[in-house]
Amino acid sequence: MNLRPSRQDGISLIGLIVVLAALGFIGVLGMKIVPTYTEYRSIQNAIVTAKATGGSVVEMQKSFDASATAGYISSISGRDLIIGKENGETEISFAYEKKIPLVGPASLLLEYEGSTAKAGAKPAKTD
Numbered sequence: 001m002n003l004r005p006s007r008q009d010g011i012s013l014i015g016l017i018v019v020l021a022a023l024g025f026i027g028v029l030g031m032k033i034v035p036t037y038t039e040y041r042s043i044q045n046a047i048v049t050a051k052a053t054g055g056s057v058v059e060m061q062k063s064f065d066a067s068a069t070a071g072y073i074s075s076i077s078g079r080d081l082i083i084g085k086e087n088g089e090t091e092i093s094f095a096y097e098k099k100i101p102l103v104g105p106a107s108l109l110l111e112y113e114g115s116t117a118k119a120g121a122k123p124a125k126t127d
Helices: 013-053 057-070
Strands: 082-086 089-101 107-115
Touching (some): 013 057, 057 089
Antiparallel strands (some): 089 107
């Protein structure tokens, strides 16, 4: 028979508070990042649609702007697209930055870019 009281294992109250604070921070960060990623995916779909419409550069920009209105895209417009010929085929690409304020002077900078090129060619950086 063991006369010594058994030692209880588990997490302390301070440890629980630290874990919950970390999970809360990650949750808030996720809630700020997910909408920007959703917008990025909408932009990808809009440039594919604009390329499929064909026509002139202005027509593709107008097609993108129409998709942007329907898809709640506010980060870029049709004028921000880079439209050019690669291997005889029209390709559309884009690049933009999204700054998410966190706490005080700290912020998170996300750099998004995409292209309709099959090889995944990166667009030219625009300043």
